[in-house]
Amino acid sequence: MSLDVNAVFSEYLNTHLPRINSFHPHFNEALAWILNAGGKHFRAQLILGTMLAFSKKNKINKSALKCALGVEFFHTYSLIHDDLPAMDNAAFRRGVQTLHLKYDQTTAILVGDGLNTQAFYELSKIKKAKLSYKLIKILAYNGGLNGMVIGQAIDCYFENKKLDLVKLKFLHLHKTACLIAGCMQMGAVLAKQNKKTQKSVYNLGLKLGLAFQIHDDIIDASASQSIAKKPVKNDKDKNSFTNLLGLQGAKNARDELKEQILNEASTQIKPLLNDLMQKYLKDSDV
Secondary structure, eight states: OOSOHHHHHHHHHHTSOOOOOSSOSSHHHHHHHHHHTOOOOHHHHHHHHHHHHHOSSOOOOHHHHHHHHHHHHHHHHHHHHHTSTTTTOOSEETTEEOHHHHSOHHHHHHHHHHHHHHHHHHHHTOSSHHHHHHHHHHHHHHHSTTTHHHHHHHHHHTTTSOOOHHHHHHHHIIIIIHHHHHHHHHHHHHTTOOHHHHHHHHHHHHHHHHHHHHHHHHHHHHSOHHHHTSOOSOOTTSOOHHHHHHHHHHHHHHHHHHHHHHHHSOTTTHHHHHHHHHHHSOGGGO
16 A cells, blocks of 8 residues: 555545534534544545555545545544543543533534534535445444444443453444444445455454454553543443453454454455554554
8 A cells, every 4th residue: 555545534634624604603613623633544544545455546536535534524423422421421532632521511412413414424425326325324334223333332331240252242343343344345345346345354344343442442451541642441340351351361362353354354455454453453552
């Protein structure tokens, strides 16, 4: 992958931040607050990187950028709502105050709602109707009831109630991995890959998403807040892999998934996955 997809996406994001004309004193600032704070743009990188991996042209088109932008809006909405007092009651996100503390809970809820719906609006603006429909369907399925939402519901309901490993995997496959897998599938759709290839990269994405979540649990258990750029030691009452398996057990589970991913990945997609795992799933982060 010769293009720096994160740099390309970051530039696009900075010039396409959501805005609405109104006399509200701070709503546009609030819309951009967490988006401007940075972040990995991991899901956007997966969409664009997967598309490039299967594409004959080393070029990112407007449809792919609109798709990546929509998913970044959607992911950011989920973070804003996850940080609310009713859920994690977090004070920091990406090194800045969470939105409900920077402004208020009402603003945070409505900004989250706005980014959620704006995500689908961005995908609807893709000019090829069949492509737009496919991408909207993937995002709605993996980010909605069948994916992230049921995962988050289980995570919140079973706080302080210990789950076994099978149920823990179900929780995090839905809460985290489904959307990551969907991003890889969207990249394959943008590259005009067949259903077999789409399914293959989706399954790889599920394993990558689970490894990503385990690594996030490891960071929470062992990193400083300055490294994590969000509150740590925050999962002591939650169903996390470190709580169930211990720190070393969680590292072993993550590394086993990383090995499976590289063994199962095709020659086209393996360099992207290897690069992202080296960047974001390494012990030097903790």
